[in-house]
Amino acid sequence: MLFRKFSLAVYALLILIPLLMVVLTSLKTLQETFRDPLGLPADGFKWSNYSAIFQEQTMAGYFMNSTIVTLFSVALTLFFASMIAYGISRLNNWIGNLLFALFTLGMMVPAQVNMVPLYSLMLDLNLTNSLLGLILVNIAVTLPIAVFILTGFMKTLPKELFEASTIDGAGNWQMYTKIALPLSLPSLSATAIFLFVMHWNDLLYPLLFITDNAYKTLPLALLDFQGQYSTNYPMLFTGVIIASAPMVIAYVFLQRFFVAGMTAGALKG
Amino acid sequence: MKISKTIYLFFIPGLFLYSIFFLYPTVSALFYSFTDWDGLSDTFQFIGTQNYERALTGDSVFRKTVGNNMKFMLTVVIFQTLAALAFALIVLKNTKANLFLRALYFFPTILSSVSVAFIWSFIYDPSLGILNQILELLRLDFLQQNWLGNSDIAIYSLAITQVWFHAGQMLIIFVAGLQAIPEDLYEVAKIEGASKWQTFSKVTWPLLAPSATIVIAYTTIQSFKAFDLVFAMTGGGPNNSTEIIATYIFDVAFRSYNFGYASSISVLFMIIIATITFLQFKALRSDRISY
Numbered sequence: 001m002l003f004r005k006f007s008l009a010v011y012a013l014l015i016l017i018p019l020l021m022v023v024l025t026s027l028k029t030l031q032e033t034f035r036d037p038l039g040l041p042a043d044g045f046k047w048s049n050y051s052a053i054f055q056e057q058t059m060a061g062y063f064m065n066s067t068i069v070t071l072f073s074v075a076l077t078l079f080f081a082s083m084i085a086y087g088i089s090r091l092n093n094w095i096g097n098l099l100f101a102l103f104t105l106g107m108m109v110p111a112q113v114n115m116v117p118l119y120s121l122m123l124d125l126n127l128t129n130s131l132l133g134l135i136l137v138n139i140a141v142t143l144p145i146a147v148f149i150l151t152g153f154m155k156t157l158p159k160e161l162f163e164a165s166t167i168d169g170a171g172n173w174q175m176y177t178k179i180a181l182p183l184s185l186p187s188l189s190a191t192a193i194f195l196f197v198m199h200w201n202d203l204l205y206p207l208l209f210i211t212d213n214a215y216k217t218l219p220l221a222l223l224d225f226q227g228q229y230s231t232n233y234p235m236l237f238t239g240v241i242i243a244s245a246p247m248v249i250a251y252v253f254l255q256r257f258f259v260a261g262m263t264a265g266a267l268k269g
Numbered sequence: 270m271k272i273s274k275t276i277y278l279f280f281i282p283g284l285f286l287y288s289i290f291f292l293y294p295t296v297s298a299l300f301y302s303f304t305d306w307d308g309l310s311d312t313f314q315f316i317g318t319q320n321y322e323r324a325l326t327g328d329s330v331f332r333k334t335v336g337n338n339m340k341f342m343l344t345v346v347i348f349q350t351l352a353a354l355a356f357a358l359i360v361l362k363n364t365k366a367n368l369f370l371r372a373l374y375f376f377p378t379i380l381s382s383v384s385v386a387f388i389w390s391f392i393y394d395p396s397l398g399i400l401n402q403i404l405e406l407l408r409l410d411f412l413q414q415n416w417l418g419n420s421d422i423a424i425y426s427l428a429i430t431q432v433w434f435h436a437g438q439m440l441i442i443f444v445a446g447l448q449a450i451p452e453d454l455y456e457v458a459k460i461e462g463a464s465k466w467q468t469f470s471k472v473t474w475p476l477l478a479p480s481a482t483i484v485i486a487y488t489t490i491q492s493f494k495a496f497d498l499v500f501a502m503t504g505g506g507p508n509n510s511t512e513i514i515a516t517y518i519f520d521v522a523f524r525s526y527n528f529g530y531a532s533s534i535s536v537l538f539m540i541i542i543a544t545i546t547f548l549q550f551k552a553l554r555s556d557r558i559s560y
Contacts (some may be wrong), residue, residue, distance in 0.1 A: 080283035140290035199383035
């Protein structure tokens with residue numbers, strides 16, 4: 001029993017200490033960090049890194065780009081994926097099965113497999129250095145997992161509901177918006193959170209397609225800070241805190257949904 | 270009941286984007302893998318299976334990256350799965366304290382890999398880093414290391430970072446799997462006088478196999494895709510000792526401008542992942558039991 005409690009505490013510290021270290025370091029100067037990397041700052045906490053990073057970097061711009069890309073990617077992926085899931089679950093024939101297989105196959109392909117041809121395609125379509133380009137690729141890449149989760153859920157909805165409304169003269173669009181979507185809300189919200197985390201944190205596609213500072217998202221901007229600030233960890237960690245803030249705040253309030261959402265993604269991915 | 274044909278319209282937007290930005294590039298990877306395209310010029314030549322021959326016989330770096338990927342994968346799969354399972358068993362009951370701990374353990378999963386890379390670069394820093402300082406405090410100075418600079422251990426340092434990053438997520442999957450095991454099976458085991466180990470090996474483990482399959486398969490795929498972490502922490506160095514297949518494809522394509530060759534490695538990468546996933550599912554499915 002004691003050993004169990006001890007292990008739990010050790011694991012908790014393994015998570016907490018690095019996180020505290022990030023917060024603490026962001027409130028110290030570089031000199032203080034070099035002198036005493038883990039100690040408390042001698043003359044109190046300083047917000048100078050925060051004001052410096054906002055002065056030296058276009059943080060607001062990066063923040064905006066990440067927000068736009070994430071919101072549109074999540075919303076459109078959910079929209080298109082739920083339509084496909086509705087279609088597959090209603091069809092229940094070989095076409096539906098084929099489409100389902102085609103989409104789920106996509107979950108097996110790591111992004112690095114097609115990044116080379118994708119890059120040249122984006123160049124040809126003039127979609128590099130464009131937020132629209134990122135959004136379109138994000139949708140295509142996360143459709144498989146979203147279709148998979150949502151189809152699994154929609155297949156469990158009772159057929160009688162749809163049959164009854166067909167008799168009442170409802171078309172597919174009405175059944176999709178009035179029946180399938182509202183009833184799939186738990187599954188939709190879990191998928192939304194999974195996608196939200198994925199898109200907000202994505203590095204690969206911005207790294208491939210964005211070179212202009214005006215279109216960089218937070219993860220890519222952070223990676224650039226490493227080039228500029230090298231081992232200036234106070235500045236790097238200030239960047240980390242700003243970039244993670246929305247996710248952390250959302251996690252604190254929606255913890256249960258996060259756990260459910262991220263696990264649904266894993267279980268089905 | 271007849272379904273209106275308008276249902277086919279529902280597939281159009283998604284299928285359109287999926288075809289252009291996913292299926293087409295994936296199929297083109299196969300096509301380009303037989304060419305010498307540099308990614309920039311308008312022309313290229315078909316060179317048969319030369320790229321594949323080069324990857325499989327002539328490229329010592331590629332062989333090294335496959336080896337690194339295996340080291341990374343095995344370390345992550347073993348440590349992450351065992352740690353997640355062990356801790357899942359401890360925090361299984363839905364008490365307030367356990368719910369809090371699960372949420373805490375899960376926390377790193379929501380961070381971006383770049384953030385995690387920075388945090389662990391600092392921890393591993395040979396002079397500033399917390400790890401070497403703790404070792405000094407414990408009078409274990411002889412264990413101090415340049416954790417990311419020593420080519421013998423850098424890949425394992427990265428693997429530990431990956432475990433820190435994702436173990437909490439796997440823990441949650443195990444908790445879900447364990448909580449689904451009916452309580453009365455444990456009661457029967459108790460009445461029959463089964464030991465703790467017998468209960469685990471005869472009741473828990475067989476019923477946990479589906480979650481274990483998912484955790485192991487997911488961990489494996491994740492560890493092959495650990496591109497961001499490697500890219501931001503070591504960039505594949507020192508001496509290619511942390512270069513994994515994913516980062517090597519990036520280097521060959523976007524630093525050496527050898528798109529044709531990079532494509533052939535992509536195809537091999539796909540084959541490796543498919544084979545491993547298939548074998549794992551086969552191996553783990555076989556000991557599935559239902560009661």
